[in-house]
Amino acid sequence: MSSTETFRSGFRTWLRSALTGEFAALKGRGGPGREHEAFAERLAWERHMAADGWTCIGWPPAYGGRGATLEEQVAFHEEYALADAPARVGHIGEQLLGPTLIAFGTATQRERFLPGIRSVGELWCQGYSEPGAGSDLAGVRTRAERDADGWSVTGQKTWTSLAHESQWCFLVARTGPGTRRHAGLSCLLVPMGQPGVEVRPITQLTGTSEFNEVFFDGARTGADNIVGEPGDGWKVAMATLGFERGVSTLGQQVGFRRELQELITLARRNGAADDPLVRDRLARAWTGLEIIRFNALRMLDGAAAGAPGPDASISKIYWATWHRELGELAMDVCGAGGMLADGAPYELGDWQRLFLFSRADTIYAGSNEIQRNIIAERVLGLPKEATA
Numbered sequence: 162m163s164s165t166e167t168f169r170s171g172f173r174t175w176l177r178s179a180l181t182g183e184f185a186a187l188k189g190r191g192g193p194g195r196e197h198e199a200f201a202e203r204l205a206w207e208r209h210m211a212a213d214g215w216t217c218i219g220w221p222p223a224y225g226g227r228g229a230t231l232e233e234q235v236a237f238h239e240e241y242a243l244a245d246a247p248a249r250v251g252h253i254g255e256q257l258l259g260p261t262l263i264a265f266g267t268a269t270q271r272e273r274f275l276p277g278i279r280s281v282g283e284l285w286c287q288g289y290s291e292p293g294a295g296s297d298l299a300g301v302r303t304r305a306e307r308d309a310d311g312w313s314v315t316g317q318k319t320w321t322s323l324a325h326e327s328q329w330c331f332l333v334a335r336t337g338p339g340t341r342r343h344a345g346l347s348c349l350l351v352p353m354g355q356p357g358v359e360v361r362p363i364t365q366l367t368g369t370s371e372f373n374e375v376f377f378d379g380a381r382t383g384a385d386n387i388v389g390e391p392g393d394g395w396k397v398a399m400a401t402l403g404f405e406r407g408v409s410t411l412g413q414q415v416g417f418r419r420e421l422q423e424l425i426t427l428a429r430r431n432g433a434a435d436d437p438l439v440r441d442r443l444a445r446a447w448t449g450l451e452i453i454r455f456n457a458l459r460m461l462d463g464a465a466a467g468a469p470g471p472d473a474s475i476s477k478i479y480w481a482t483w484h485r486e487l488g489e490l491a492m493d494v495c496g497a498g499g500m501l502a503d504g505a506p507y508e509l510g511d512w513q514r515l516f517l518f519s520r521a522d523t524i525y526a527g528s529n530e531i532q533r534n535i536i537a538e539r540v541l542g543l544p545k546e547a548t549a
Contacts, residue, residue, distance in 0.1 A: 168229065169236035172215070176244040179209065191248030192416075194518035196323065196371035203247045207281045217255050217279045224263060224271060225279040231461060238412025245419075253322065254278035254285035258331050261348075261401045265389045274329075274350070288318040288332025288351070288375060289398065298333065298398060299342040303377065305334035305349055307391075311384045312336075314351055314377045320525065324360045324373040327353055331401075333394045346394030348401075350386040357381065366517040368507045402527070403473065414454050417484060420515065421446055424491055427512075433494040442490050449483045456480070474532040481522040481529065488516035 162170070180188060184206050190198045210216050219234045220226025229237065249255075259278050262271055277283035289298055303316025314334055324330065330351050337345025353360070357380035362370035389397050425443055428434035434443070456476040491512040492499045503510045509517070523529045537543040 165230070165232040165236055168233040169240055172237055173240050173244070175213065175215065176240060176246060179213070180244060180246060184209070187247040188245045189247070191250070193521075194365065194367040194369055194371070194514045196248070197369050199247070200250065200326065204250050204281065206247055207249060207251055211280045216251065216281065217259060220259060220263065220275075220279070224259075224275050235461070239415055242412040242415030242419075250323070250326070251278065251281040251284055253287055253327075254283070257287060257401050258285050261331070261388065261397060264400060265348075265393070265397050267385070269385060270350070270388070283329055284323065284327045286321050286324040286327040286330045286353070286373075286375075287401075288321055288330045290320045291317060292319055299346075299395070301333050301335055301346060303332065303334045305336050305347065307336070307384070310381070312349055312351075312382050312386070314349065314357075314380045314382065316377050318375045318377075319372075320363070321360075321373045321375045322371055324353070324375050325362060325370075329353060330375065331388070333398050336391050336394075343395040345392060346398070347391050348388040348394045348397040349382055350388065351377070351380055351382045355380060366520065367509060367514050413480070414450065414457060417450060417453065417480070417487070420487065421450060424487070424494055424512075428494045431494070431496070433496065439490075439494065442493075446483070446487055446490060449479075449486075453480045453483060474527070474535045477527060478523075478529050478532045478536075484522045485519045488512075488519035492516050 183202075187199055187202055187206055191200075191203050207216065214227065215237075217225060218227040218229040218237055220228070222228045227233075255278055259275060262274060266274075274283070278285070288303075289301075291301055291303060293300055293302060301316075303314065303318065305312045305314045314332070316334065318324075318330075318332060321330070330353055331348060332351060333346050333348055335345050336347040351358075357378045359376040359378070361374045361376070363372045363374060364370050365372065421443075424446075425434070428439060428443060433439050453476075456479050460473050460476045495512050499510075499512060499516075502508055502513070534546055538545055
């Protein structure tokens with residue numbers, strides 16, 4: 162048995178024994194559009210994972226990880242999804258900020274923040290998007306000014322996932338007065354629980370509020386809580402976004418496969434599969450799912466070689482569009498009954514929630530339009546889009 166299969170078998174065995182008792186009811190809980198579900202219980206579950214050494218597995222052992230290979234990390238995410246384990250609550254710290262601090266942070270920052278991420282003792286949110294700078298991160302207007310006591314941050318962030326549950330935010334702010342676009346940006350680590358930070362939930366189409374607006378009005382953070390040098394924000398932010406499209410994407414596909422299989426089962430049960438057009442769309446959905454996997458493997462192969470490049474953009478466009486179309490297909494399979502809420506005042510079924518939340522798939526983590534620009538410029542060599 163290969164080392165990867167040994168790793169996979171060990172984690173599968175652990176999941177079978179751990180997802181029992183008080184944690185058994187958490188299977189399938191949480192995730193996009195459902196982050197409100199059993200949040201405290203899922204937090205306890207993730208801390209249980211940490212206690213047994215199953216968080217941050219890809220981090221080097223020196224920082225509390227297992228030093229898992231790329232293949233082992235893929236196996237981890239696949240087995241986690243196959244077990245229908247609850248959606249993670251500390252993934253932003255573990256998969257985004259942690260690797261960023263390992264790559265760009267100081268020894269003091271790593272010593273201060275990495276243990277809390279690994280133990281799930283501190284939760285993080287990501288302050289990138291703004292009302293006037295969604296996928297266009299270079300348009301950030303939030304500013305941070307240096308004074309004798311540290312940094313003072315003023316501005317607004319939006320679509321900030323789990324900000325209402327987080328103790329810290331890593332954000333991009335403009336620290337160079339008079340600078341524009343990519344120049345003059347810096348990445349700062351800012352505590353959330355202080356005067357000058359206000360979190361306002363954004364109610365989504367699903368009726369839930371996992372996204373937020375965050376307002377900073379002279380919020381404070383220490384002088385040392387800057388990742389990299391002042392002005393390095395664009396470089397640091399791009400590296401963080403690269404980590405975001407990592408090995409967890411293959412685990413995501415397992416969830417997609419489960420959704421498709423359940424939809425096929427529903428179509429057979431309610432007779433929708435008797436319609437040849439529906440059967441054709443289900444078949445194309447299956448084919449698309451295989452393409453998603455191949456795209457993800459190609460992307461990871463590039464990442465392993467140290468050059469993920471535009472493959473990540475191709476993969477993001479494809480899976481986001483596929484999942485949005487799956488939501489539309491689900492509504493057609495459900496038929497007229499899919500228009501009715503499960504209960505008052507707005508209790509949604511799983512297929513309704515999938516349809517509504519998947520509308521956001523082609524927007525968050527870099528909209529399809531932005532991804533196409535990246536492909537056009539970096540793959541096809543087309544002229545860059547004109548900016549004002």
